[in-house]
Amino acid sequence: MSIIAWILLGLIAGFVANKIVNRRGEGMLTNVLVGVVGALAGGFLFQRVGLNGITGLNVGSLWVATIGSIMLLIAFHGIRRLGWSLR
Numbered sequence: 001m002s003i004i005a006w007i008l009l010g011l012i013a014g015f016v017a018n019k020i021v022n023r024r025g026e027g028m029l030t031n032v033l034v035g036v037v038g039a040l041a042g043g044f045l046f047q048r049v050g051l052n053g054i055t056g057l058n059v060g061s062l063w064v065a066t067i068g069s070i071m072l073l074i075a076f077h078g079i080r081r082l083g084w085s086l087r
Contacts, residue, residue, distance in 0.1 A: 005057045009065055010035030017069030021077070034069050042068020 001009075011028065014035030018026050026034070042064040043053030054061045 001054070001056055006036055006039070007032055009039055009054075009057055009061060010037075013038055013062060013065035013069045016066050017073055020070055021073040034072060035065055038067075038069025038072045039065035040068070041072055042066075045071075 010032045012035065014026075014031030014033070017034060017038060018024070018031055039054055039061070043061075045068065046064050047053040052060060052064070054064055
């Protein structure tokens with residue numbers, strides 16, 4: 001998959017995940033970062049359990065990336081609530 005496809009997939013998945021978890025957007029750059037990292041994490045986890053990971057710019061990959069992004073945001077907010085800082 002090309003870098004443009006990864007950015008587009010990350011932008012869409014990050015935006016959807018931010019709307020689900022935060023109920024608001026975080027900005028385009030944050031959405032792309034959350035989406036791309038979530039796509040990598042979701043693809044890895046889906047492949048580990050025997051399912052298809054990221055296969056291209058399609059609905060299945062968007063689903064995997066969004067699930068990964070949601071898990072990433074939930075983990076991040078959980079760590080933040082515990083008082084741990086990433087500074």
